Amino acid sequence: AQKITQTQPGMFVQEKEAVTLDCTYDTSDPSYGLFWYKQPSSGEMIFLIYQGSYDQQNATEGRYSLNFQKARKSANLVISASQLGDSAMYFCAMREGGLSGSRLTFGEGTQLTVNP
Amino acid sequence: ETGVTQSPTHLIKTRGQQVTLRCSSQSGHNTVSWYQQALGQGPQFIFQYYREEENGRGNFPPRFSGLQFPNYSSELNVNALELDDSALYLCASSTPPGLAEWGHNEQFFGPGTRLTVL
Numbered sequence: 076a077q078k079i080t081q082t083q084p085g086m087f088v089q090e091k092e093a094v095t096l097d098c099t100y101d102t103s104d105p106s107y108g109l110f111w112y113k114q115p116s117s118g119e120m121i122f123l124i125y126q127g128s129y130d131q132q133n134a135t136e137g138r139y140s141l142n143f144q145k146a147r148k149s150a151n152l153v154i155s156a157s158q159l160g161d162s163a164m165y166f167c168a169m170r171e172g173g174l175s176g177s178r179l180t181f182g183e184g185t186q187l188t189v190n191p
Numbered sequence: 192e193t194g195v196t197q198s199p200t201h202l203i204k205t206r207g208q209q210v211t212l213r214c215s216s217q218s219g220h221n222t223v224s225w226y227q228q229a230l231g232q233g234p235q236f237i238f239q240y241y242r243e244e245e246n247g248r249g250n251f252p253p254r255f256s257g258l259q260f261p262n263y264s265s266e267l268n269v270n271a272l273e274l275d276d277s278a279l280y281l282c283a284s285s286t287p288p289g290l291a292e293w294g295h296n297e298q299f300f301g302p303g304t305r306l307t308v309l
Binding site for chain 2: 079117120122178181
């Protein structure tokens with residue numbers, strides 16, 4: 076069963092506007108972490124933001140914020156004031172496991188294109 | 192940059208051959224995870240090494256094997272290469288599993304090795 080679902084293969088946004096990238100997840104573990112990574116065409120995965128399952132407030136990191144709705148099992152990434160350099164592939168990922176490991180399960184990704 | 196390095200950056204092999212990919216982890220990190228990313232897909236977890244032992248494995252056959260060395264660097268070995276092994280192979284280093292149990296425990300990724308199997 077797919078644990079991370081990203082339903083938007085591609086998204087387009089105008090420069091300086093905000094955009095929301097969707098992510099839903101599935102787990103029976105009460106303790107988990109949710110991550111968003113950016114992958115430019117060069118291939119390196121760049122960490123953007125983290126949300127723990129017990130965190131009471133939505134995570135924010137500069138222009139990135141995470142809209143965490145635990146009951147709906149969603150963890151959408153909001154990018155404010157989009158820049159041309161934000162054009163890249165974006166992956167949502169979940170970490171489970173504790174002492175047995177800390178593997179990340181990734182979604183299929185969303186290709187974001189920022190238009191001038 | 193994360194401080195995680197991988198070598199080589201690109202590699203071309205033929206079916207049936209064997210390949211070794213290398214990864215040096217970020218300073219202070221003793222846990223290394225390997226991921227395979229096929230074109231147009233998200234990364235898939237291969238396995239993780241902690242204290243020189245395998246600590247968790249994804250759904251990959253035994254011809255995918257690994258090593259971790261005392262300096263925490265790691266190797267991924269793939270035997271009997273198949274065309275479907277063509278992918279970007281990513282290495283990620285992190286603090287030990289469970290140490291920052293439900294804290295951040297971010298995985299820092301290297302730039303990847305792009306493997307092409309002909």
